[in-house]
Amino acid sequence: MDIPYTTQARPDTGVYNAKVGVWLFLASEVMLFGALFSAYILLRVGALPADWPHGLLNIPIGTFNTAVLITSSVTVVMAWASLKMGRFDRFKIFQTITVLCALAFLGIKTFEYRDKFTHYEVWKTDGSRLTGHIEGKPAFLTLDKLKDAKVEKIHFLPDPHHYAEGRLAARKHDVEHKAVEIPVSDIKRLSAFVPAHSTYFAIYFTLTGLHALHVLGGAIVIAYLLGPGSRMWFTEPERFINRVETSGLFWHFVDLVWIFLFPVLYLL
Amino acid sequence: MNTQATQTMPHAAAVAAVEHEDVGFWRKYIFSTDHKVIGIQYAITALVFLLFGFGLIMMMRWQIAHPGQPIPVIGPLLEATLGQVAAKGIMSPDLYNSFGAMHGTIMIFLGVVPLAFAAFGNYVVPLQIGAVDMAFPRVNMASYQAYLIGGIIMFVSFFIPGGAAQAGWTSYSPLATVIPTHGQTFWLIGMVFLITSSLLGAVNFIATIIQLRAPGMTWMRLPFFVWAQFVTAFLLLLAFPPLEAAAIMQLADKLLGTSFFLPTGLAVGGQLANISGGGSPLLWQHLFWFLGHPEVYVLILPAMGIVAEIITNNTRKPIWGYKSLVYSALAIGFLSFIVWAHHMYLTGMGTKIATFFQTTTMIISIPSVIILTCLFLSLWGGSIRFNTQMLFALAFLPMFGIGGLTGLPLGFAASDIHLHDTYYVIAHFHYVVAPGTIFALFAGIYHWFPKLTGRMMNEFWGKVHFWGSLIFMNIVFQPMFAQGMAGMLRRMADGGANYSAAVAPEAIGTLSHWIMQLHTYILWGAVGLALVQIPFIINLFWSLKHGQPVKSDNPWQATTLEWQTPPPPPHGNFDKPITVYRGPYEYSVPGHATDFTPQNEPPRGKAES
Ligand code: HEM
Ligand SMILES: [Cu+2]
Numbered sequence: 001m002d003i004p005y006t007t008q009a010r011p012d013t014g015v016y017n018a019k020v021g022v023w024l025f026l027a028s029e030v031m032l033f034g035a036l037f038s039a040y041i042l043l044r045v046g047a048l049p050a051d052w053p054h055g056l057l058n059i060p061i062g063t064f065n066t067a068v069l070i071t072s073s074v075t076v077v078m079a080w081a082s083l084k085m086g087r088f089d090r091f092k093i094f095q096t097i098t099v100l101c102a103l104a105f106l107g108i109k110t111f112e113y114r115d116k117f118t119h120y121e122v123w124k125t126d127g128s129r130l131t132g133h134i135e136g137k138p139a140f141l142t143l144d145k146l147k148d149a150k151v152e153k154i155h156f157l158p159d160p161h162h163y164a165e166g167r168l169a170a171r172k173h174d175v176e177h178k179a180v181e182i183p184v185s186d187i188k189r190l191s192a193f194v195p196a197h198s199t200y201f202a203i204y205f206t207l208t209g210l211h212a213l214h215v216l217g218g219a220i221v222i223a224y225l226l227g228p229g230s231r232m233w234f235t236e237p238e239r240f241i242n243r244v245e246t247s248g249l250f251w252h253f254v255d256l257v258w259i260f261l262f263p264v265l266y267l268l
Numbered sequence: 269m270n271t272q273a274t275q276t277m278p279h280a281a282a283v284a285a286v287e288h289e290d291v292g293f294w295r296k297y298i299f300s301t302d303h304k305v306i307g308i309q310y311a312i313t314a315l316v317f318l319l320f321g322f323g324l325i326m327m328m329r330w331q332i333a334h335p336g337q338p339i340p341v342i343g344p345l346l347e348a349t350l351g352q353v354a355a356k357g358i359m360s361p362d363l364y365n366s367f368g369a370m371h372g373t374i375m376i377f378l379g380v381v382p383l384a385f386a387a388f389g390n391y392v393v394p395l396q397i398g399a400v401d402m403a404f405p406r407v408n409m410a411s412y413q414a415y416l417i418g419g420i421i422m423f424v425s426f427f428i429p430g431g432a433a434q435a436g437w438t439s440y441s442p443l444a445t446v447i448p449t450h451g452q453t454f455w456l457i458g459m460v461f462l463i464t465s466s467l468l469g470a471v472n473f474i475a476t477i478i479q480l481r482a483p484g485m486t487w488m489r490l491p492f493f494v495w496a497q498f499v500t501a502f503l504l505l506l507a508f509p510p511l512e513a514a515a516i517m518q519l520a521d522k523l524l525g526t527s528f529f530l531p532t533g534l535a536v537g538g539q540l541a542n543i544s545g546g547g548s549p550l551l552w553q554h555l556f557w558f559l560g561h562p563e564v565y566v567l568i569l570p571a572m573g574i575v576a577e578i579i580t581n582n583t584r585k586p587i588w589g590y591k592s593l594v595y596s597a598l599a600i601g602f603l604s605f606i607v608w609a610h611h612m613y614l615t616g617m618g619t620k621i622a623t624f625f626q627t628t629t630m631i632i633s634i635p636s637v638i639i640l641t642c643l644f645l646s647l648w649g650g651s652i653r654f655n656t657q658m659l660f661a662l663a664f665l666p667m668f669g670i671g672g673l674t675g676l677p678l679g680f681a682a683s684d685i686h687l688h689d690t691y692y693v694i695a696h697f698h699y700v701v702a703p704g705t706i707f708a709l710f711a712g713i714y715h716w717f718p719k720l721t722g723r724m725m726n727e728f729w730g731k732v733h734f735w736g737s738l739i740f741m742n743i744v745f746q747p748m749f750a751q752g753m754a755g756m757l758r759r760m761a762d763g764g765a766n767y768s769a770a771v772a773p774e775a776i777g778t779l780s781h782w783i784m785q786l787h788t789y790i791l792w793g794a795v796g797l798a799l800v801q802i803p804f805i806i807n808l809f810w811s812l813k814h815g816q817p818v819k820s821d822n823p824w825q826a827t828t829l830e831w832q833t834p835p836p837p838p839h840g841n842f843d844k845p846i847t848v849y850r851g852p853y854e855y856s857v858p859g860h861a862t863d864f865t866p867q868n869e870p871p872r873g874k875a876e877s
Contacts, residue, residue, distance in 0.1 A: 001400050001840035005479050013478055017403045020475040028467050028509050035510035035555055039517065039528065042551050051546055144542075191544070196525035199546040203528070206520060 372437030398482025496573030583650025692752025736800025
């Protein structure tokens with residue numbers, strides 16, 4: 001028993017089965033990310049300006065990561081085109097670049113995450129708020145943990161300005177900033193820039209985390225087709241090209257999501 | 269089937285599938301990629317869950333009718349398995365909440381959807397379009413396995429400390445998040461598996477229908493059942509991901525301490541919660557109902573498809589208005605994405621938004637009415653065979669009619685303010701899904717049983733099952749309209765006793781003795797309903813071995829392709845190449861020797877190739 005149109009296109013629909021499958025899957029993915037973007041809008045509209053951080057993400061790094069992903073989008077197409085022209089060697093080169101780009105993206109993202117986990121905001125009992133770093137760069141500290149450890153004060157290196165003050169404020173008091181001591185008893189709330197910090201970071205980590213999982217998944221598939229999976233080229237070249245094509249479609253989608261994520265999260 | 273295309277490139281899955289023929293029990297029945305085996309796996313699992321969900325509600329109905337009294341027979345057993353929450357065999361309010369939430373979840377996500385869409389769809393759709401299997405057999409297997417895992421997670425959650433989820437199948441935040449047990453966490457993880465299963469299934473169904481139709485099977489020659497499943501698959505594909513997103517966010521609220529759905533200033537147990545706040549409870553409701561409303565059409569469209577097949581087959585005439593049916597199903601598909609907030613009139617989302625959703629809700633009732641009207645008109649002038657499946661299909665029509673028409677007052681904000689969250693809503697949607705969809709599913713089982721097994725089910729006991737179910741269903745659900753209009757709220761562990769005239773004789777607007785008395789009738793109606801399922805269950809098993817063997821491949825003398833293959837169909841489905849020459853319902857064609865013309869019968873003068 002053979003299932004028809006696994007490789008050849010069906011004449012009246014013009015596509016092979018897996019291509020229909022991938023497009024349908026991507027349609028559901030659009031709805032998944034669409035729902036999260038809608039959540040972003042609703043949460044942002046509902047947030048007080050002071051509770052919606054600005055300018056905490058590193059724009060140059062984000063831009064660089066965008067360029068990395070766009071590059072990989074190009075190489076994925078080049079890889080597919082190389083196969084179409086029968087150039088298996090060039091396919092290997094291009095697809096290797098794609099996988100390297102994916103890894104670079106994930107590495108940079110990990111670095112960015114790590115940066116956030118050691119960056120804190122302190123809400124003091126007098127109503128003032130500070131962002132900055134705690135001496136020793138601990139990650140994931142909370143007020144409860146401090147109290148459990150019977151810590152009495154923290155050494156805090158504040159940022160030049162708090163995000164709620166707006167971007168222009170940065171220039172005004174951009175004098176040298178030195179460490180301050182904050183008694184734990186003066187602290188009402190303390191949180192690293194983790195999902196629990198605010199709805200902004202909650203949606204930021206959910207969106208980028210889910211996206212990173214997609215990058216990882218796509219990279220694994222592409223790496224498989226580059227490695228052990230590529231033997232199919234010598235037995236069933238057409239089917240192999242189809243596989244490369246469908247994985248490429250998915251990869252483009254992953255890039256496209258980032259193209260939306262970058263401005264929404266970094267620039268707006 | 270196009271063999272040319274595949275000869276050069278044998279599909280790995282297809283090769284593997286062929287090997288199944290002699291790979292022994294495990295790969296043939298448990299890890300099968302054959303759409304028919306997977307369909308049966310889905311059917312058995314879903315029927316077991318339906319029975320389980322029914323059992324939950326039986327215990328709840330006892331508690332409602334006799335609050336605080338030990339449940340007879342089952343009470344001690346409950347105490348032994350669940351402990352304190354069922355002390356002395358009495359259902360505690362916490363347990364009542366768990367059972368209620370899980371009844372809804374199980375009936376919808378583990379019972380009706382898997383049975384109506386995945387089981388019937390898997391078994392019947394490839395056969396009806398003349399395909400050898402689904403487009404992606406291994407994805408199909410994965411879909412069932414994800415469903416099973418999701419089901420097991422849901423089931424296990426009953427036995428963890430604190431028990432299963434308690435915040436209703438709608439799981440509104442913040443309530444769902446702040447209940448201090450892990451039931452909700454299990455629920456959310458279970459849902460992620462169930463959603464994944466549905467998504468895989470939906471992709472597979474749509475790809476199969478687009479790609480694997482037999483030569484000559486044009487879109488307008490598809491049986492209506494296939495169309496119904498096609499639209500259903502799109503609903504699942506596009507409506508479920510937002511709930512998946514919502515489930516991820518609620519899970520984060522529960523485990524990572526985020527505040528997606530938790531507002532600023534939320535107090536739990538009299539204390540300010542230690543959270544960032546800033547979240548939006550409305551967001552959860554929007555995302556939930558964005559799935560929730562299309563979901564009700566996921567429950568009803570396959571049922572309509574089954575009923576259409578059975579009515580046309582047993583009236584021996586073409587379905588009335590085939591094209592109207594198809595376009596109505598498509599219209600429902602589109603419109604069902606823009607009516608969801610009619611479940612949220614009381615949330616204070618604003619009158620302008622409410623106006624929009626009232627309008628779309630009224631518009632979507634039009635295609636539903638068209639479908640029902642076509643099915644009614646199909647009866648006109650037919651010589652009707654009143655076998656069991658036809659009786660169930662016929663009863664579907666007025667029962668679904670009652671369910672649909674009682675939805676209209678809910679669709680207007682003005683009347684919904686009174687009716688929202690009362691037993692009226694319960695009665696409304698149960699008329700749609702219980703004597704509606706469930707009857708259609710019974711009909712489908714009686715109709716296709718000979719195809720699966722080569723044997724007929726017993727007619728006499730089938731009719732006992734039918735008449736009993738019809739009578740008791742109505743005894744159960746009809747009184748709920750009255751209770752709801754009298755103001756009885758749903759989800760109350762004491763069935764409203766606290767608000768009854770018996771407790772507060774002086775107060776105005778209490779629930780009268782008469783209204784409270786209805787609980788007893790409902791309880792005995794539910795017991796009766798349980799009893800009349802026994803002949804069905806016995807019939808199902810007994811007929812497997814002892815049912816009358818079918819005399820031909822096509823015992824109902826039907827036109828569609830699933831009857832053009834031996835019962836049960838072999839692996840690969842058809843023992844001859846299938847080409848389609850005509851529409852799906854050519855019954856009683858004048859001048860034809862028989863009163864039915866199968867879709868693959870060549871036009872006169874043309875020999876079958
Ligand atoms: C076409 C006519 C229909 C209309 C106008 C309609 C309208 C409504 C409305 C406005 C509600 C919300 C009531 C409230 O909570 O106050 C509701 C609830 C519900 N309806 Fe329908 N409906 C229709 C058909 C259906 C169908 C076909 C199904 C399912 C197969 C269905 C299943 C449900 C369910 C499950 C609920 C309850 C949800 C909950 O738990 O709150 N309805 N209906
Ligand atoms: Cu609705």
